[in-house]
Amino acid sequence: MQQFQITLKNEKIKLYNLLSWLIIIINLTLFLYLAIFSTVKNVSNSSIASLVVFSICLLFKLYFRKTKYAFGFNPFFYILMLAWINIEFYLIAAITLVLSLLSSYSLRKLTILFLKDGISFPSFPHKKITWNKLNNAILKDGLLTIDFKNNKLIQQFIDEKDSPVNEKEFNEFCKQLLTQ
DSSP: OOOEEEEEOOTTHHHHHHHHHHHHHHHHHHHHHHHHHOSSHHHHHHHHHHHHHHHHHHHHHHHHTTSTTOOOSHHHHHHHHHHHHHTTOHHHHHHHHHHHHHHHHHTSOEEEEEETTEEEEOOSSOEEEOGGGEEEEEEETTEEEEEETTSOEEEEEBOTTTOOOOHHHHHHHHHHHHHO
8 A cells, every 4th residue: 555654844943942931941940039039948858859850861962962862852951840849839840741742843843644545744733634624735855735626725845854755756646536
């Protein structure tokens, strides 16, 4: 059974990384504030410990950034959540959890799967598009175009490093399934 897996370019990934760092810096600023100005000894000590653990994690990230052991933002968000839970700020921990999930979801690889029974599209919620809803699906010069019968059009550049696809084979596959 022939199928094609195409990875789309996530052109907003730099913005998502910047937002994740901004969220982390805001949390660290709050911990620094609590470490300095808190009158409750437990909150102050926990904030200092959280800052130390976070600094160690940041050093690991910098050390491993160009290796196969590189990691994303999830460890930072988990440290922040555990630190907020430790000082009993449960609402901020819950907000950090939601922001962590959003960060993970926005930084994922966008992979479209073209099968004989339809197209699996990486949206939220996940879409399954049948071939009878389409006028055309074509790949030309790294640009994927999906044309729907209801005049909706999806055009997206593909990541040719992650998904090298033979354009001729792909276009013949789509044409064959569209004519059935």
